[in-house]
Structures are given as structure tokens and as C-alpha cells.
Amino acid sequence: PLVLGIETSCDETGIGIVRGTRLLSNTIASSMDEHARYGGVVPEVAARAHLEALTPALRAAVADADIALDELDAIAVTSGPGLAGALMVGVGAAKALAVSLGKPIYAVNHLVGHVGADLLDASGGPGHAVELPTIALLVSGGHTSLLLVRDLVSDVQLLGETIDDAAGEAFDKVARVLGLPYPGGPQIDRVAAFGDPKAIRFPRGLTQPKDMEKHRYDFSFSGLKTAVARWVEQRQDAGEEVPVSDVAASFREAVVDVLITKALAACEDFGVPRLLLGGGVVANARVREVATERSARAGVALRIPALSLCTDNGAMIAALGAQLIMAGHEPSTLSFGADSTLPVTEIQVAR
Ligand code: ATP
Ligand code: MG
Ligand code: FE
Numbered sequence: 233p234l235v236l237g238i239e240t241s242c243d244e245t246g247i248g249i250v251r252g253t254r255l256l257s258n259t260i261a262s263s264m265d266e267h268a269r270y271g272g273v274v275p276e277v278a279a280r281a282h283l284e285a286l287t288p289a290l291r292a293a294v295a296d297a298d299i300a301l302d303e304l305d306a307i308a309v310t311s312g313p314g315l316a317g318a319l320m321v322g323v324g325a326a327k328a329l330a331v332s333l334g335k336p337i338y339a340v341n342h343l344v345g346h347v348g349a350d351l352l353d354a355s356g357g358p359g360h361a362v363e364l365p366t367i368a369l370l371v372s373g374g375h376t377s378l379l380l381v382r383d384l385v386s387d388v389q390l391l392g393e394t395i396d397d398a399a400g401e402a403f404d405k406v407a408r409v410l411g412l413p414y415p416g417g418p419q420i421d422r423v424a425a426f427g428d429p430k431a432i433r434f435p436r437g438l439t440q441p442k443d444m445e446k447h448r449y450d451f452s453f454s455g456l457k458t459a460v461a462r463w464v465e466q467r468q469d470a471g472e473e474v475p476v477s478d479v480a481a482s483f484r485e486a487v488v489d490v491l492i493t494k495a496l497a498a499c500e501d502f503g504v505p506r507l508l509l510g511g512g513v514v515a516n517a518r519v520r521e522v523a524t525e526r527s528a529r530a531g532v533a534l535r536i537p538a539l540s541l542c543t544d545n546g547a548m549i550a551a552l553g554a555q556l557i558m559a560g561h562e563p564s565t566l567s568f569g570a571d572s573t574l575p576v577t578e579i580q581v582a583r
Contacts, residue, residue, distance in 0.1 A: 308553025348538025
């Protein structure tokens with residue numbers, strides 16, 4: 233089926249068009265620059281930016297895919313989780329489009345969309361299917377979630393998630409402590425390349441034996457962030473220079489170590505030798521490196537979709553919509569709304 237996907241859950245306005253598992257276009261407009269001076273995504277700023285970017289992005293995606301809107305079989309849209317005001321812009325636009333074109337609409341889960349992104353990756357070959365079951369690690373500015381996916385349209389389980397800050401959020405906050413601009417992830421990555429990851433032993437949240445019983449698949453990054461801030465402050469108070477590269481490299485190592493250790497523990501516990509990564513933090517060079525090395529050692533097949541499909545985008549939403557159609561799911565009724573806390577088990581919002 234030919235499906236257009238609309239994604240507005242955070243600061244990316246994404247419009248993507250797919251035919252089944254074939255990617256036809258993927259237009260992304262980000263309001264990241266507008267949030268830079270606040271050091272994080274400001275919900276109302278993001279919502280207003282979606283309103284401005286949506287129509288141009290829609291036009292570009294349709295032109296890129298070289299299709300006409302009335303050829304579409306369906307519209308898919310992210311209905312949650314995410315920022316309520318931001319989601320509402322996409323949901324409103326999707327409903328208007330569906331009604332005016334007389335096409336069915338599928339309201340879908342953003343996090344499951346990230347898993348669906350893997351379907352579109354050309355490196356998987358034509359007609360690539362996400363190999364299932366798989367463990368999926370989704371790491372972004374708003375999420376750090378570990379999923380067990382048995383079936384993309386009917387069986388997604390949340391194993392664990394962050395109990396405080398998301399991994400990307402931790403990168404952004406630590407960058408601030410180090411005087412680096414927003415978004416912090418790429419900045420930390422850049423300076424960490426020159427640092428020693430073993431220079432400082434920062435805490436690995438929720439990895440103590442007792443935590444591994446109760447919070448085996450959960451994450452915590454706020455203690456790490458505080459530890460870095462305290463370490464930097466102590467240096468500054470003593471009038472010493474802060475070795476920014478070493479701090480960045482040591483912090484990055486702590487985050488990556490926890491992420492990959494827990495993801496691979498899930499692979500082993502559930503006997504699932506497959507790991508799929510998604511979310512903006514996957515851009516991190518060390519995340520890719522450590523995931524690649526340790527997965528190989530553990531005999532786990534690793535999938536990392538192209539970065540343009542890892543960060544928030546409309547194509548992954550369209551791809552999930554297409555899967556729902558192919559599995560025979562009914563479209564959503566037009567009464568669904570935006571649900572900022574939509575649980576991952578709710579793959580499609582029916583109404
Ligand atoms: P959501 O959480 O709803 O998916 P988001 O906009 O927060 O949305 P993304 O756009 O996927 O998520 O990712 C942005 C986050 O990824 C930011 O926190 C940013 O710092 C982080 N990030 C980007 N590049 C890197 C990198 N090289 N290393 C670490 N973190 C990175
Ligand atoms: Mg973003
Ligand atoms: Fe996302």
C-alpha cells in the first residue's frame with residue numbers, strides 16, 4: 233500500500249511516503265535551532281514550528297515521491313507518546329487530509345514506529361523484514377526504552393525504560409555543564425574523540441547487583457549527570473582547569489556501557505539473538521562502536537538503520553501504517569486524539 237506518514241511528536245516535522253516497505257520520500261524539518269537558547273525542546277515553540285513547517289514538508293514529500301495525493305491508500309500519523317501540543321498539530325493535519333481525500337487513517341505509536349524504521353533500510357535489501365523476535369533499544373532526547381518485539385503490529389512489550397532522564401537529555405545537560413552548545417550529543421561526541429574514556433570512573437546507574445534484580449532493564453542517568461556536575465565544580469572551585477575531553481569521553485563511556493550492557497542482557501535473558509537500535513542518540517559514534525563489538529562477541533545480530541531513519545521521521549510512521557494495513561487491521565476512527573503517554577503496547581490507537 234501507498235502510505236503517507238506524519239510525525240510531530242517532538243521537534244521534528246516529518247512527512248514520509250512509503251509503498252509497503254519501500255521508501256519513496258522522507259522530508260524532515262527540525263525546530264532544533266529555535267530551542268538552542270533554552271537548552272532543551274520548548275513544547276509551545278515546537279508546536280508552533282510544526283504548524284509552519286507542515287505544509288511545506290508535505291508538498292516536498294509528495295514531490296519527492298513523485299506521486300499524487302489521491303493515489304494514496306492511507307494516511308498514518310503519530311498519536312503518541314510525545315509532547316501533547318506538538319502531537320495535536322500532526323493529528324489535526326492528518327485527519328483533515330484523510331477526510332478531504334476520503335482515505336483511511338491509522339493512528340500509531342511513535343516508539344513502535346522507530347522499530348518499523350528498520351523495514352525501510354535499503355541495506356536490508358528489497359523487501360527487508362524486521363527479523364523477529366528482536367530486542368529494540370530506543371534512545372533519544374525524550375526516550376530510553378528497551379522493548380521485546382515479537383510482532384510489529386500485535387506484540388510489543390516494554391521491558392524497561394529510564395526512571396529519570398532520557399539518555400539524550402543527559403548528553404544535553406552534561407554538555408551544558410561543560411559549556412558546550414545545544415544539542416549536546418554531537419558536541420560531547422566531538423570532544424570525547426580526543427579524551428580518555430578511562431580518565432574518570434563515573435557511576436553506571438542501576439547496574440548494582442540489587443538494581444539488576446529490581447531494575448534489570450531500567451535506566452537512570454540523573455545520578456550520572458549530577459556526578460559529572462559535581463566533579464567539574466570541584467575542579468573549578470580548586471581553580472584547576474577542567475579536562476573537557478576526558479570528562480566528555482568518560483561520561484559518554486558510562487552512558488554507552490549501561491545502554492549496551494542492559495540491551496545485551498535482555499537478548500540473553502529472552503534468548504533473542506537480535507538487537508535493533510533507534511533514536512537520535514544512535515548518532516553517537518561510541519554507541520555504534522560498542523554495540524557492534526559487544527553484539528558480535530555475544531553472537532547477537534545488530535541492526536542500525538540509517539541515521540535519517542533513526543531520528544524522528546514520517547517514513548517510519550508510514551511504514552508502520554503499511555504493516556497494519558497488510559496485516560488486515562481496520563483503520564482508526566476519526567475520534568482519536570493525541571496521547572502524550574501512550575504506552576508502547578498500544579501499537580495502533582483505534583479510536
Ligand atoms: P523523541 O525523544 O520524541 O524521539 P527527540 O527529538 O528528543 O525526540 P531525536 O531527535 O531522535 O529525539 O534525538 C535528539 C537527541 O539525540 C538529543 O538529545 C541529542 O543530544 C541526541 N544526540 C544527537 N546526536 C548525538 C550524538 N552524537 N551522541 C549522543 N547524543 C546525540
Ligand atoms: Mg528531535
Ligand atoms: Fe523518537
